[in-house]
Amino acid sequence: xxxxxxxxxxxxxxxxxxxxxxxxxxxxxxxxxxxxxxxxxxxxxxxxxxxxxxxxxxxxxxxxxxxxxxxxxxxxxxxxxxxxxxxxxxxxxxxxxxxxxxxxxxxxxxxxxxxxxxxxxxxxxxxxxxxxxxxxxxxxxxxxxxxxxxxxxxxxxxxxxxxxxxxxxxxxxxxxxxxxxxxxxxxxxxxxxxxxxxxxxxxxxxxxxxxxxxxxxxxxxxxxxxxxxxxxxxxxxxxxxxxxxxxxxxxxxxxxxxxxxxxxxxxxxxxxxxxxxxxxxxxxxxxxxxxxxxxxxxxxxxxxxxxxxxxxxxxxxxxxxxxxxxxxxxxxxxxxxxxxxxxxxxxxxxxxxxxxxxxxxxxxxxxx
Amino acid sequence: xxxxxxxxxxxxxxxxxxxxxxxxxxxxxxxxxxxxxxxxxxxxxxxxxxxxxxxxxxxxxxxxxxxxxxxxxxxxxxxxxxxxxxxxxxxxxxxxxxxxxxxxxxxxxxxxxxxxxxxxxxxxxxxxxxxxxxxxxxxxxxxxxxxxxxxxxxxxxxxxxxxxxxxxxxxxxxxxxxxxxxxxxxxxxxxxxxxxxxxxxxxxxxxxxxxxxxxxxxxxxxxxxxxxxxxxxxxxxxxxxxxxxxxxxxxxxxxxxxxxxxxxxxxxxxxxxxxxx
Ligand SMILES: Cc1cc2nc3c(=O)[nH]c(=O)nc-3n(C[C@H](O)[C@H](O)[C@H](O)COP(=O)(O)OP(=O)(O)OC[C@H]3O[C@@H](n4cnc5c(N)ncnc54)[C@H](O)[C@@H]3O)c2cc1C
Ligand code: SF4
Ligand code: SF4
Numbered sequence: 001x002x003x004x005x006x007x008x009x010x011x012x013x014x015x016x017x018x019x020x021x022x023x024x025x026x027x028x029x030x031x032x033x034x035x036x037x038x039x040x041x042x043x044x045x046x047x048x049x050x051x052x053x054x055x056x057x058x059x060x061x062x063x064x065x066x067x068x069x070x071x072x073x074x075x076x077x078x079x080x081x082x083x084x085x086x087x088x089x090x091x092x093x094x095x096x097x098x099x100x101x102x103x104x105x106x107x108x109x110x111x112x113x114x115x116x117x118x119x120x121x122x123x124x125x126x127x128x129x130x131x132x133x134x135x136x137x138x139x140x141x142x143x144x145x146x147x148x149x150x151x152x153x154x155x156x157x158x159x160x161x162x163x164x165x166x167x168x169x170x171x172x173x174x175x176x177x178x179x180x181x182x183x184x185x186x187x188x189x190x191x192x193x194x195x196x197x198x199x200x201x202x203x204x205x206x207x208x209x210x211x212x213x214x215x216x217x218x219x220x221x222x223x224x225x226x227x228x229x230x231x232x233x234x235x236x237x238x239x240x241x242x243x244x245x246x247x248x249x250x251x252x253x254x255x256x257x258x259x260x261x262x263x264x265x266x267x268x269x270x271x272x273x274x275x276x277x278x279x280x281x282x283x284x285x286x287x288x289x290x291x292x293x294x295x296x297x298x299x300x301x302x303x304x305x306x307x308x309x310x311x312x313x314x315x316x317x318x319x320x321x322x323x324x325x326x327x328x329x330x331x332x333x334x335x336x337x338x339x340x341x342x343x344x345x346x347x348x349x350x351x352x353x354x355x356x357x358x359x360x361x362x363x364x365x366x367x368x
Numbered sequence: 369x370x371x372x373x374x375x376x377x378x379x380x381x382x383x384x385x386x387x388x389x390x391x392x393x394x395x396x397x398x399x400x401x402x403x404x405x406x407x408x409x410x411x412x413x414x415x416x417x418x419x420x421x422x423x424x425x426x427x428x429x430x431x432x433x434x435x436x437x438x439x440x441x442x443x444x445x446x447x448x449x450x451x452x453x454x455x456x457x458x459x460x461x462x463x464x465x466x467x468x469x470x471x472x473x474x475x476x477x478x479x480x481x482x483x484x485x486x487x488x489x490x491x492x493x494x495x496x497x498x499x500x501x502x503x504x505x506x507x508x509x510x511x512x513x514x515x516x517x518x519x520x521x522x523x524x525x526x527x528x529x530x531x532x533x534x535x536x537x538x539x540x541x542x543x544x545x546x547x548x549x550x551x552x553x554x555x556x557x558x559x560x561x562x563x564x565x566x567x568x569x570x571x572x573x574x575x576x577x578x579x580x581x582x583x584x585x586x587x588x589x590x591x592x593x594x595x596x597x598x599x600x601x602x603x604x605x606x607x608x609x610x611x612x613x614x615x616x617x618x619x620x621x622x623x624x625x626x627x628x629x630x631x632x633x634x635x636x637x638x639x640x641x642x643x644x645x
Contacts, residue, residue, distance in 0.1 A: 092373060101377060104376070104462065137613075138611070140369060141613060142370075142371050248645065274613070278608040278614065279422065298615075321618075321644075
């Protein structure tokens with residue numbers, strides 16, 4: 001059978017139903033408090049139908065769109081990062097025993113299989129970076145691995161970019177190319193479904209679908225091309241590690257000392273940021289403690305604290321760390337940039353600092 | 369799947385007060401199987417855990433060939449280290465490790481060694497020196513240079529007296545400031561370098577201590593044409609996980625916990641000496 005099938009809009013609910021029947025908890029995008037977030041999904045009507053997002057540096061607004069589409073928006077504040085790298089979770093617990101000993105316990109509990117509908121190309125690229133970070137090292141992360149392995153991913157090709165998107169510059173979108181089970185191309189009349197894994201195909205085969213027409217394929221391709229053409233932000237020619245590291249004393253960092261609030265919003269919304277703090281929390285009776293990991297930001301002075309010293313004591317040091325790591329030294333660590341072009345850090349920066357603009361200035365001097 | 373973040377139980381076997389704020393503890397993992405499998409190299413570190421307090425990275429100072437005990441020398445600077453200082457013989461704590469890349473004891477074979485330590489009880493250098501002196505035939509001349517802030521800070525007199533007695537070993541001591549009875553030198557550690565008769569092509573330099581001191585040593589040794597790849601130092605950064613996950617110890621592209629804590633100058637040159645790097 002052709003891997004592509006057409007699902008008319010009226011039958012979109014059958015995808016959710018089929019996933020549920022296959023044993024998955026289904027999660028999808030929906031509007032909450034004027035933003036799009038991922039949450040438990042049972043009905044198609046919960047999706048952001050006829051909603052689009054208007055994004056600009058320091059600005060995010062949801063608006064009504066002319067269409068009835070469910071995915072006619074670009075990105076919410078969070079990608080799917082919180083579903084694999086959880087904002088706060090217990091890594092293990094310790095218990096004081098009567099004789100003075102200490103015992104240690106794993107806290108890993110069974111996770112239910114989860115199907116996520118509406119994963120974007122940038123989010124998939126970020127997930128693949130996190131897979132590398134959390135699962136492929138010498139010490140695979142049990143918590144991350146378990147959640148990751150329970151995911152069934154239904155991607156959606158972007159047919160509309162926000163003004164802040166620049167995934168064409170990083171090479172990660174707007175078309176979702178790998179790392180998913182199923183991918184959707186949304187047309188006005190319905191969805192082209194394409195299975196990329198055996199289990200993805202199993203779901204499609206259970207549903208009542210139609211053959212895809214040449215016209216539908218053309219519409220989908222045109223939509224992806226339109227999204228790509230809507231993007232206007234660019235990046236300096238890479239690789240950038242050498243350029244950024246050698247710009248360590250560039251006077252431009254000082255201007256960031258004055259503009260950046262060090263609020264950490266950019267790191268909180270970035271789908272590839274992985275920094276952590278581990279804290280020990282003791283029970284009221286003092287007999288048990290939970291070792292908790294939570295998200296940390298390199299904009300927090302405590303991030304680089306060692307007794308008596310904060311290494312990155314100035315805001316300019318911290319901004320430099322964020323930008324140099326994300327776009328530069330990440331290349332040595334992961335074999336690619338740490339940026340997937342989602343534009344979230346631009347949108348959610350309260351003062352509208354735009355990484356692409358900063359990079360243009362910082363890398364200019366070093367441009368051949 | 370093995371949980372890489374979870375400690376094992378360890379017991380305090382002995383403890384020793386070095387100065388008012390420095391102590392040494394000897395530990396043993398209570399599970400004899402885990403203890404017997406525990407191996408480390410000089411320059412590696414452990415994560416020590418106290419329930420309700422947290423975990424801290426500390427260098428291992430004991431003899432890597434002694435498979436029965438694990439020694440640490442710790443300065444009381446904050447909540448975890450102060451409470452580690454209150455532990456008594458028989459008390460339990462958590463331990464996981466060893467972590468990181470230690471000293472280049474194999475790469476440095478056949479060369480003269482200049483081992484420079486600054487500050488009191490610079491733990492990472494102790495196991496290095498003990499190791500080198502035990503395998504002395506593999507190395508040339510060994511210079512041990514110790515700098516302290518004030519002569520009163522100097523500890524481990526006996527250890528230095530012992531090291532001094534080895535053939536081919538020279539010990540150089542200096543303090544930034546000293547009282548009348550201080551028999552050694554006053555001034556920076558670099559003051560001795562002219563007297564060491566350094567052959568840059570067959571010398572390895574290894575150091576630990578305050579970054580300011582290490583910068584001065586690196587600069588001096590590079591001027592003497594010691595190759596960048598043979599100038600080594602142990603770095604300190606915030607460490608939460610010790611396995612390259614938490615991101616806190618990053619120094620440029622390196623993770624201090626797994627790529628270090630021991631680096632050669634060549635590896636860190638792009639980041640070296642820049643405030644806030
Ligand atoms: C590789 C390595 C080896 C070390 N070896 C030794 C040693 O042998 N002896 C010794 O006395 N000290 C050593 N230190 C320093 C020691 O880890 C800190 O003194 C200790 O973490 C301070 O914790 P605290 O809770 O007492 O202090 P606080 O100032 O209360 O620290 C709060 C928390 O900040 C973090 N933190 C603070 N300082 C450091 C630091 N320097 N490195 C990493 N995290 C830090 C810890 O998570 C700590 O729990 C080493 C550090 C590193 C990175
Ligand atoms: S750096 Fe900014 S644009 Fe790039 S992935 Fe992170 S949040 Fe998205
Ligand atoms: S760049 Fe913007 S979002 Fe990031 S810390 Fe600075 S002010 Fe906050």
